[in-house]
Amino acid sequence: MTTEQRAPDTSITATKMVIGGELVDAADGQTFQVSNPARGVVMATAPQGGKEDVDRAVKAATAAFEDPTGWSSWSAAKRGRTLMKLSNLVKEHLEELAQLESRNGGKPISGARGEVLGASLVFEYYAGAANKVFGETIPVSKPGLDFTLREPIGVVGLIVPWNFPMLMASWKLGPALAAGNTCILKPASYTPLTAIRLGELALEAGFPPGVVNVVTGPGGTAGAALAAHPGVGKIAFTGETTTGQEIMRLASGTIKKVTLELGGKSPNIVFADADIERFAKESPYAVFDNAGQDCCARSRIFVQRSVHEQVVQLFAQATRNVKVGDPADEATEMGSLISFKQRDRVLDYVGIGREEGAELVVGGTAPEGEAFAGGAYVLPTVFDNARNDMRICAEEIFGPVVSIIPFDSEEEAVRMANDTPYGLSGSIWSRDIGRALRVARGVRAGVLSVNCNSSVHTEAPFGGYKMSGIGRELGMHAIDMYTELKNVYVDLT
Numbered sequence: 079m080t081t082e083q084r085a086p087d088t089s090i091t092a093t094k095m096v097i098g099g100e101l102v103d104a105a106d107g108q109t110f111q112v113s114n115p116a117r118g119v120v121m122a123t124a125p126q127g128g129k130e131d132v133d134r135a136v137k138a139a140t141a142a143f144e145d146p147t148g149w150s151s152w153s154a155a156k157r158g159r160t161l162m163k164l165s166n167l168v169k170e171h172l173e174e175l176a177q178l179e180s181r182n183g184g185k186p187i188s189g190a191r192g193e194v195l196g197a198s199l200v201f202e203y204y205a206g207a208a209n210k211v212f213g214e215t216i217p218v219s220k221p222g223l224d225f226t227l228r229e230p231i232g233v234v235g236l237i238v239p240w241n242f243p244m245l246m247a248s249w250k251l252g253p254a255l256a257a258g259n260t261c262i263l264k265p266a267s268y269t270p271l272t273a274i275r276l277g278e279l280a281l282e283a284g285f286p287p288g289v290v291n292v293v294t295g296p297g298g299t300a301g302a303a304l305a306a307h308p309g310v311g312k313i314a315f316t317g318e319t320t321t322g323q324e325i326m327r328l329a330s331g332t333i334k335k336v337t338l339e340l341g342g343k344s345p346n347i348v349f350a351d352a353d354i355e356r357f358a359k360e361s362p363y364a365v366f367d368n369a370g371q372d373c374c375a376r377s378r379i380f381v382q383r384s385v386h387e388q389v390v391q392l393f394a395q396a397t398r399n400v401k402v403g404d405p406a407d408e409a410t411e412m413g414s415l416i417s418f419k420q421r422d423r424v425l426d427y428v429g430i431g432r433e434e435g436a437e438l439v440v441g442g443t444a445p446e447g448e449a450f451a452g453g454a455y456v457l458p459t460v461f462d463n464a465r466n467d468m469r470i471c472a473e474e475i476f477g478p479v480v481s482i483i484p485f486d487s488e489e490e491a492v493r494m495a496n497d498t499p500y501g502l503s504g505s506i507w508s509r510d511i512g513r514a515l516r517v518a519r520g521v522r523a524g525v526l527s528v529n530c531n532s533s534v535h536t537e538a539p540f541g542g543y544k545m546s547g548i549g550r551e552l553g554m555h556a557i558d559m560y561t562e563l564k565n566v567y568v569d570l571t
């Protein structure tokens with residue numbers, strides 16, 4: 079049964095977009111339904127924005143950017159204080175936002191709270207960063223003074239996915255706003271609700287009208303209009319690699335700056351000398367968190383052959399212990415997938431894995447029982463004795479499926495880890511620090527962790543090699559992505 083077939087929830091919230099400081103409907107009055115995928119019911123409607131609404135938002139953001147006494151003319155410290163107010167407001171509304179995200183995304187309430195807190199901390203970081211954006215003085219050959227300025231780009235379009243809606247929005251809004259840009263945020267159609275609340279909270283925090291706009295609507299129309307719009311100076315996008323390619327095409331007409339955070343097929347490499355018990359205890363969460371709908375999901379586990387049996391046994395046991403259930407339950411560790419379409423796609427991949435000859439060790443089906451009947455659930459799934467060239471190891475499944483692949487030598491592990499078009503993240507487990515560092519240098523990915531699976535640090539750069547993306551988010555590196563670099567030479571003679 080699809081979400082569309084079920085009777086709507088009785089408490090459907092009708093939401094509005096945020097454009098130019100006003101809460102508005104789509105210009106043509108159209109709306110779309112927003113679902114709770116764990117229950118299989120509609121929970122809200124959102125305005126179905128299109129080209130006309132994007133035009134409105136670009137006008138509002140341009141006026142806000144060009145206002146001579148407006149946002150981009152404010153002192154960096156004042157911009158920082160406003161971001162800090164937003165950070166505090168997000169924290170004050172943590173429970174409300176987490177409940178919304180949990181219901182809308184099917185994600186466990188505990189994880190949703192962590193995500194909202196994470197967004198608040200990202201705003202806090204960029205509140206502090208706003209007045210620490212420095213230029214340089216450069217000893218050029220001529221006798222004058224040469225210095226650089228980092229200036230805001232102008233109007234920036236921020237297009238985010240459904241897997242971590244609030245966090246992805248904060249990763250983009252934080253540095254964009256700290257640098258003095260004005261923004262148009264376009265959330266994914268599955269999950270527009272926290273983005274809308276964020277737009278409302280930004281008004282409450284004191285961002286002038288037009289500085290933070292939120293346009294909801296389909297990617298193919300609203301998103302595409304934003305990516306192609308001549309009034310937008312930059313697009314920051316997180317989503318699928320194929321959509322990223324389309325964004326680049328759309329942005330090319332006006333040579334927009336583009337940063338892309340795209341898909342992944344991240345390796346988790348375990349050497350025989352690793353702390354195997356710790357690996358097996360922690361690593362299921364590196365792939366089954368958020369029901370595997372995580373660009374950093376460690377979905378390929380490479381295990382040195384001498385410990386292969388032991389790793390499979392411990393990892394399978396730890397996987398069986400992952401608590402799958404109602405996202406509203408405090409004890410739940412894995413909720414539903416985002417949609418029935420995504421569930422079916424994941425189950426199709428399970429079938430493909432079996433046909434390819436991988437050995438199904440755990441999961442592979444939807445969980446049974448009344449509690450799961452209406453929701454888009456799939457059990458955490460482990461394949462063993464997979465080969466790196468199988469489709470389940472080559473393609474991003476974006477669901478709770480992991481493949482274990484044995485290897486013999488360090489060189490072979492690095493070669494297989496790199497044998498993918500992606501290069502986002504990865505983990506290395508070994509007590510031999512020399513080896514761990516050699517492998518960390520050898521793996522062509524933007525974010526690596528040794529003896530843990532920790533990919534994201536607000537203060538450190540995050541982003542992908544190869545087809546996993548262009549540019550870096552988080553840390554001060556993200557500021558570079560939202561600024562133009564101007565060089566000024568002063569003749570002193």
Ligand code: NAD
Pocket residue numbers: 237238239240241242246264265266267295296297298300301302303305316317318319321322324325338339340341342372373374474476502542546547
């Ligand atoms: P998606 O590409 O389908 O959609 C992402 C956003 O783009 C949505 O807001 C969507 O409406 C919009 N969009 C779709 N088509 C568009 C178009 N033609 N023009 C403009 N905008 C368009 O991705 P998704 O399914 O929402 O998210 C899952 C993907 O995101 C996965 O591939 C995952 O790996 C990736 N992801 C990457 C990172 C990272 O940091 N590298 C983080 C999270 C998710």
